[in-house]
Amino acid sequence: MSAVNEVRDSYDVAVVGAGPAGLTAATACAAAGLATVLFDEQPAPGGQIYRAITQTPVQRASILGNDYWYGARLVRDFQASRAQYVPGATVWSLSREREIGVSTGGAARLTQAKRVIIATGALERPFPIPGWTLPGVMTAGAGQILLKSGAMVPQGRTLLAGCGPLLWLLAWQYLNAGVKIDAILDTTARASRSAAWPHAPAFLFSPYFRKGLRLMLSVRRRTKVIAGVTGLRAEGNSRLQQVAYRTADGAEIRLPADTLLLHQGVVPNVNLAMSVGIEHRWDDDQLCWVPVVDGYGGTSVDGVAIAGDGAGIAGAWAAEERGKLAALAAIRALKPDTRQDILPDEANIRLALAKVERGRLFLDRYYQPAASFRIPRGDTIVCRCEEVTAQQIIDTVALGCTGPNQMKSFLRCGMGPCQGRLCGLTVTELMAQTRGVPPAEIGHYRLRPPVKPITLGELAALPKDEAAIKAVVRG
Amino acid sequence: MFQRLPDAGDLAVAITIDGKPVKARAGDTVAAALFAAGIDHCRTTPVSGTPRAPYCMMGVCFECLVTIDGVGNRQACLVPVQEGMSVETQRGKREIGR
Amino acid sequence: MAAPDVIVIGGGLHGCSTALHLARRGIAALVIEKDHVGRHASGVNAGGVRRLGRHPAEIPLSVASMELWHAIRDLVDDDCGFQSHGQVKAAEDEAEYELLRRRVEEVRALGFTHEELVGRDELRALVPAIADHCVGAIVCRQDGAALPYRTTLAFRRKAESLGARFLEGTRVTGLRRQAARWQVETDRGAHEALHIVNAAGAWAGAVAAQLGEPVPLEIIAPMLMISAPLPAFLKPVVGATGRPLSFKQFANGTVLIGGGHRGRPDPATNWTDLDFAGLALSARTVWDLFPPMRDAQIVRAWAGIEARMPDDIPVIGPSRTSENAWHAFGFSAHGFQLGPIVGAIIAELIATGHTNLPIAPFDIARFTRPA
Numbered sequence: 033m034s035a036v037n038e039v040r041d042s043y044d045v046a047v048v049g050a051g052p053a054g055l056t057a058a059t060a061c062a063a064a065g066l067a068t069v070l071f072d073e074q075p076a077p078g079g080q081i082y083r084a085i086t087q088t089p090v091q092r093a094s095i096l097g098n099d100y101w102y103g104a105r106l107v108r109d110f111q112a113s114r115a116q117y118v119p120g121a122t123v124w125s126l127s128r129e130r131e132i133g134v135s136t137g138g139a140a141r142l143t144q145a146k147r148v149i150i151a152t153g154a155l156e157r158p159f160p161i162p163g164w165t166l167p168g169v170m171t172a173g174a175g176q177i178l179l180k181s182g183a184m185v186p187q188g189r190t191l192l193a194g195c196g197p198l199l200w201l202l203a204w205q206y207l208n209a210g211v212k213i214d215a216i217l218d219t220t221a222r223a224s225r226s227a228a229w230p231h232a233p234a235f236l237f238s239p240y241f242r243k244g245l246r247l248m249l250s251v252r253r254r255t256k257v258i259a260g261v262t263g264l265r266a267e268g269n270s271r272l273q274q275v276a277y278r279t280a281d282g283a284e285i286r287l288p289a290d291t292l293l294l295h296q297g298v299v300p301n302v303n304l305a306m307s308v309g310i311e312h313r314w315d316d317d318q319l320c321w322v323p324v325v326d327g328y329g330g331t332s333v334d335g336v337a338i339a340g341d342g343a344g345i346a347g348a349w350a351a352e353e354r355g356k357l358a359a360l361a362a363i364r365a366l367k368p369d370t371r372q373d374i375l376p377d378e379a380n381i382r383l384a385l386a387k388v389e390r391g392r393l394f395l396d397r398y399y400q401p402a403a404s405f406r407i408p409r410g411d412t413i414v415c416r417c418e419e420v421t422a423q424q425i426i427d428t429v430a431l432g433c434t435g436p437n438q439m440k441s442f443l444r445c446g447m448g449p450c451q452g453r454l455c456g457l458t459v460t461e462l463m464a465q466t467r468g469v470p471p472a473e474i475g476h477y478r479l480r481p482p483v484k485p486i487t488l489g490e491l492a493a494l495p496k497d498e499a500a501i502k503a504v505v506r507g
Numbered sequence: 508m509f510q511r512l513p514d515a516g517d518l519a520v521a522i523t524i525d526g527k528p529v530k531a532r533a534g535d536t537v538a539a540a541l542f543a544a545g546i547d548h549c550r551t552t553p554v555s556g557t558p559r560a561p562y563c564m565m566g567v568c569f570e571c572l573v574t575i576d577g578v579g580n581r582q583a584c585l586v587p588v589q590e591g592m593s594v595e596t597q598r599g600k601r602e603i604g605r
Numbered sequence: 606m607a608a609p610d611v612i613v614i615g616g617g618l619h620g621c622s623t624a625l626h627l628a629r630r631g632i633a634a635l636v637i638e639k640d641h642v643g644r645h646a647s648g649v650n651a652g653g654v655r656r657l658g659r660h661p662a663e664i665p666l667s668v669a670s671m672e673l674w675h676a677i678r679d680l681v682d683d684d685c686g687f688q689s690h691g692q693v694k695a696a697e698d699e700a701e702y703e704l705l706r707r708r709v710e711e712v713r714a715l716g717f718t719h720e721e722l723v724g725r726d727e728l729r730a731l732v733p734a735i736a737d738h739c740v741g742a743i744v745c746r747q748d749g750a751a752l753p754y755r756t757t758l759a760f761r762r763k764a765e766s767l768g769a770r771f772l773e774g775t776r777v778t779g780l781r782r783q784a785a786r787w788q789v790e791t792d793r794g795a796h797e798a799l800h801i802v803n804a805a806g807a808w809a810g811a812v813a814a815q816l817g818e819p820v821p822l823e824i825i826a827p828m829l830m831i832s833a834p835l836p837a838f839l840k841p842v843v844g845a846t847g848r849p850l851s852f853k854q855f856a857n858g859t860v861l862i863g864g865g866h867r868g869r870p871d872p873a874t875n876w877t878d879l880d881f882a883g884l885a886l887s888a889r890t891v892w893d894l895f896p897p898m899r900d901a902q903i904v905r906a907w908a909g910i911e912a913r914m915p916d917d918i919p920v921i922g923p924s925r926t927s928e929n930a931w932h933a934f935g936f937s938a939h940g941f942q943l944g945p946i947v948g949a950i951i952a953e954l955i956a957t958g959h960t961n962l963p964i965a966p967f968d969i970a971r972f973t974r975p976a
Contacts, residue, residue, distance in 0.1 A: 177565060448569070492891070
């Protein structure tokens, strides 16, 4: 483990993110003798999927399940490697010349890498329903992080709502831990399910199929699942008190609740990649921005690759393989004479990848959230930071705003500290729907560094590079 | 409202939240410690003054901003607790230079 | 659709203002913009509405423009976020203060009284948060700041409501004279008009070159950064004397920091690379002048692409090679305040052939005249 003052001026390879993709990428690069650093924002390796794997207090292995504990081997291999590990490190800028701005513990510095592998993974898709800002409402991922990292579980009346594998996994883990779940409000859309069926045969051969099915049946046996939920609302006066929804047959129901855990899938965490100008495309199946990458994660910016879910959602096992592929490209570019037996075995990686990606389209389509949960109306808050509503955004289209970058000048939407992470996709789809054009034409916020806030003091104290200073003082 | 499983083990780290002494587990983030201490919300917003609590726990939503050892707008979900740490919930805009 | 009288190349503030003032005179304008209106420097600059510190040649224009700013709602039906809390240029030591004293005398000798020298106490009354070492300042009490994108869009909307047309996402690819009219070729078809106006900002050099009068235009990307909201502590816009700084707080509490350090522009792709070593210098200046800002959080930085001339004043006026072609570009990172008046000047030139404002110093011929 290193502090920021041990960060060197330059590296062969800098990896950002210590999830499965970042871990395997850094391990492979270091094994080939490349000077490798791994920056990670969390205090311990594992990413979100293997969060706190080296230090979780959850002792009963059955609670979190084998797929969680599997991650320990990736961390072990990484720790045995010669890669430098900098935890608690926020990477706040990356330039096209691959200069990296990074902070830990309130101190910042700049470093340079010949290759950068972005492995910043995924974040949960925004779930903008009325009341989603109330204390007591949080994401299912947040609930799972509290469980993994602190052995903490909800008490009182607990509801899970939404769709997607993580929602079921969390329910399963909670039930294993003895948590009482009052109900799961399943928002999986009927239309999405029908659109998915043509891809079901391929999914039968996915390793996720049997696991997923077993897990879902186990949850259904142990708690109440309400299907076809629409019109979901969190209600309460300054904190969550009840959850309202409409059932498939049109009944309006209200359930008292202390905790509501929301989830409707994950999307690539694109902020760092977009801020360096990497080309992205709108993915009509995953309904999100996905970077345009080659077979090794290489992007439109020279020397910068993306590995793992940040390059398009494919899950933890795929991330592990995609990390190795990004490493392979870096090693071939920087150390072309590396011995074959040290290089990751590309044929094996491609086989493994094909296996875990089989039938992915089924999952994408099946759990595609309904439009009403992605594109809110009226005074539902879209931008949590600046408290901007859906209607306000719709109104800016009439003012002549054609996309998020014009709109934000009027509303400050997306200009708060989260920098559009919690509203970007919603804004794109909302403006697309309002203007009647495809999301690709609307675009995303122009994201600029710092991609995470830094203090003025940190910036002012950046080590001085006289040459760089001379270059900028001209007028 | 969250509680700890019996697995959680010892609460060995002493911190204060708004001046009140609280015990946390080594390895907790400040945000986890806030939940464990039963804190309902960790800040009120600069725009409308409504209460907010940690939402994503993974560093992306910035709802968990608190003042830690005098430094404002820290992401509570990214900072591990340390013995003697002083955590203050925030109201509205963060004063600077106090 | 009938051919316009005037084609304006560039949908920044100067292009939109030109279209508006033409429309007010009943002259039909078509604005052709390669991206969208206000996409570059006009939409993302610091928003300073400043007479303070202007080049002597710019002062008459700046003073005239300020009258338009103080009645901006009458002009464009929108307040443009304009607030007049003054601009302050602080001196950090006696030597700087002496420079400021001489500057104020110089401006007075030209017959203008808007710049006012103030001492230590008055500076503190205006800017209580400023560091103790600052000894005095120049103040322009009627100066202020506005919201640049909102302003540019307001000019566009008002121009449109009076009949001007806008073509966005359309790039001018060629200019030809044919039968005493301009043929303007774009990547989406050709247009013709009697007059053309070059208001193409960072891309204006290419237009001037097409007209056979190349200019030594430098493409620059001044960087800005902004903080998370802070409690109100600052009303005027504050600059420094010995080092670049533009520092102001918005009504919502965020603090904008600019002042001349530059990123690396790539005008072909609209991209700008920020230079954090340069931003660190800006941060150090703020650290020195406003010590309480040290733990303020910087949430975003950016840079708009624009044109700078070697003498740091713009090109305004007729082409010297071609008939019925007009220039308004090269504002060298301080064109925002001039927007309202420059559009009026160009419209007046097109309508009447002359203007009473002194624009001779901005003649494009200054770059082509034998030295």
